[in-house]
Amino acid sequence: MTDSNTRSLIVDSARMHFSRYGFHKTTMDEIAKHIHKAKGVLYYYFKSKEELFNEVVKQELGFVKTELDKIVAGNEDSLTIIKKYFLTRLKLMSTAVNYHETLKADFFEKYHFVKDARDDFAEFESVRLNRIFKKGTEEGFIEIKNIESTVNAIMMLVRSIELPLYLQNKYTEYENIIDELVSMIINSLRSNRNNP
């Protein structure tokens, strides 16, 4: 941890405020006041409000990544891992409220400055899914023609359902449907040789 203590105080304060009031309704002054500092110091650690927000989103997604990697590293069979992966991914992501704001932004405004954090997560997910699918194929649990394109399709699907789920707050309403959906994904991947 090369970061100073102040830096993480700033990020924590920023996350709190952005979560409650959103990007636009949060002022740099508020974030600074909350940790009893002058707002000038925020610009010592971050070159802009946008960069600070990006850092907050990065942390949110970082947490999700950590949790997902625990699942991926587990020693259950591939299909169980995949099922847990998606259920957890969708559930944990529902708590990443600043990330949600960037999702919404895709429609009206352009939060170009947050593209980094999101691309990074997409890359993470692509690597993990390709890896599990490959492993599952080798072990005979999964049987698909083209891993790469299947991963693409599933990632597109998951990103798509994020919108109604998080922006229209339908997570609770759809919870059982999500279960069904994840089962369908598993079912479409499952090899005929290895039916548990």
Added chain:
Amino acid sequence: MTDSNTRSLIVDSARMHFSRYGFHKTTMDEIAKHIHKAKGVLYYYFKSKEELFNEVVKQELGFVKTELDKIVAGNEDSLTIIKKYFLTRLKLMSTAVNYHETLKADFFEKYHFVKDARDDFAEFESVRLNRIFKKGTEEGFIEIKNIESTVNAIMMLVRSIELPLYLQNKYTEYENIIDELVSMIINSLRSNRNNP
């Protein structure tokens, strides 16, 4: 056809204008002027601008319904019908630009007045999917535990991908991914007894 000629002229003019400028940027006067009538006459046939817009959306969805019913009525095997159904549904829907506006509206404003037309389509789709899935199950092409909940999950999925597809104009970009996705759906439904 009990409708007068004027009525359909109005709807046509309305569809043109709403398509080009959207609901808010289209004025009742423009719609009337375009068919060389006074705007008062619009209120002889429709009780409000909202009702007129609803009629336009109803027509758009009506066209899609007609085309889909042709597919459903075909005598191909269930899996082929299902595949064609979804590919056509997603493609045709991409031309229903006034329907797209109601999708976008879900996020900010509330086009409550158009709920009818959309609920009607959802009902249509639910009935058709349940019917094909039932037929497919009976014929042994499909093997699923619960038809009802599978239909719900798939309908939720399809409505979800409409958002990126139509509101962010990613239809062309995602066209091949859609293909993959529909194949996955088919695969998850397919019975092990009847692999073509």
Added chain:
DNA sequence: ATTTGACCCAAAAACAATACGGGTCAGATA
């Protein structure tokens, strides 16, 4: 049964004045 066009009025657009807030920086602190 249809259509017109003048009319009403709530809501939107246009405009002006003001306040706010992101970002800078010279200097203080330690």
Added chain:
DNA sequence: TATCTGACCCGTATTGTTTTTGGGTCAAAT
């Protein structure tokens, strides 16, 4: 040298006011 401050700048958001627009009505005409 690294960290922090608070006054300052200035584009933009906000607020308040006026004007225009456009959905909807209706008595009269066709």
